[in-house]
Amino acid sequence: MQTAVKYHSEVKTMPFGGRTITYESLTPILSPKEREKRKQEIERRLFNVFVKYAKPGKTGENPA
Numbered sequence: 758m759q760t761a762v763k764y765h766s767e768v769k770t771m772p773f774g775g776r777t778i779t780y781e782s783l784t785p786i787l788s789p790k791e792r793e794k795r796k797q798e799i800e801r802r803l804f805n806v807f808v809k810y811a812k813p814g815k816t817g818e819n820p821a
Contacts, residue, residue: 762786 764783771778787795 765780765786767784769780769782771780782818
């Protein structure tokens, strides 16, 4: 059973083009262990993207 994730809400209101725009940013409140787990997953996925688009020869590996 998973527990419901709580979020920190940050609301900003700003004028734009004669209108008032409200911007709401929601950030999950995670335990330190869960935060580290998500951080590692994001880093792994970003690394895979960068490796995919890296120019051959720049990473020190031979292209397959």
